[in-house]
Amino acid sequence: MKTKIVQNVSKNQLRRFPVYLSYLKGKKSEGVNSISAPSIAEALGYNEVQVRKDLAIVSKTEGKPKSGRDIQALISDLESFLSYNDVTNAVIVGVGHLGMALLSYKGFSNYGLNILAGFDDAEDIIGKEYNGKTVFPMSKLTNLINRLQVHIGIIAVPDKYAQEVADRLVESGIRAIWNFAPVHLNVPDNIIVQDENMASSLAILSRRLKGVID
Amino acid sequence: MKTKIVQNVSKNQLRRFPVYLSYLKGKKSEGVNSISAPSIAEALGYNEVQVRKDLAIVSKTEGKPKSGRDIQALISDLESFLSYNDVTNAVIVGVGHLGMALLSYKGFSNYGLNILAGFDDAEDIIGKEYNGKTVFPMSKLTNLINRLQVHIGIIAVPDKYAQEVADRLVESGIRAIWNFAPVHLNVPDNIIVQDENMASSLAILSRRLKGVID
């Protein structure tokens, strides 16, 4: 009897899945139909056992010794595992250069993220549209979040406003925050915060550049 | 005899350092002068032993039982550990919304990153300035990288051009690439690639939102 109902997936694995997906899509567009774990591992710099275990988590299809696994099946399985077909609604607060970039980016729809609108209080951008998405004044935030069942709030305001925006989002009933401001946000325990901290990323890059790690 | 000369620092630790730094700066600006590991742990959601070990790596100053550690000393030590005072030069390739956002962001100078210029082949933005940084045509890339000893190339072009831009950067003598395109780049072993993959980040956020992890 198999008791393993809910698969345990680590954050590191979750991070790798979109990388596999993008790599496999690239291969597929080159006309390749099947691929082996060792070759994926080689290309992406992962360990081959790691690749096998990762793929086993998302896909029930089996590979064949010698030839490998079917690329299309893997792509479909990765997409469904990552729920790229279920759409989650989001709003962006802060439509400066970064907010604009996020509003304008068309790729999110491939990842199941539907950004509905932007919010900002700067007179000169209220009412503008980017990628078909309108910028509203902050006063409309709560209403829109409630009315359209928005679950994710994206924070793209300057550091000093990040906390108050977070508070506003929480009050408005958001469930998760994707935070692009490099500051720690204080929120209730039931609210999820995902930090996109470029300072952290840069710290790793700098260190690697000095040859201390990797 | 102490033999531990080079401190081993993991990527996770490196990711946490800027978070401590920003938190401590915030506390300092509130007028707080010393702080305990448990209180930092509580605020940031880390384990307190982890905090102590992390801080021990960057700082030789000692804390005092009961009162804790000196905030200013920790801030200085974190900054010097992260080399926020040594400046590394970088260029950005691709001045769309995202490239513009990165060019315009003034925070990087606090992290020891000096973005010198942007490169793009779109006629309408060549010659423009953002945050005092000029956008040059791609034809000037190699020359500028060599002349100004640029070590980091930031890729902010659409996915399909990312690989060719990476190749150009490598040919031009860059040593590290900060890659904002959600595609895997193929580069020689001696070139460092740091992926800033929003798809990966989003995958984690979505899963947490579904309540499966964390």
Next chain:
DNA sequence: TAGATTGTTAATCGATTAACAATC
């Protein structure tokens, strides 16, 4: 003094890697 906090050593936990039998 008592208690909060320190720094460190030991135990636990989890993730990565190695080893191996099975198979196309």
Next chain:
DNA sequence: TAGATTGTTAATCGATTAACAATC
């Protein structure tokens, strides 16, 4: 068949957490 590849179990490695004596 031989060899590449499979999936899985066992071993290793590293990071996190718990336990503890020292001290302001």
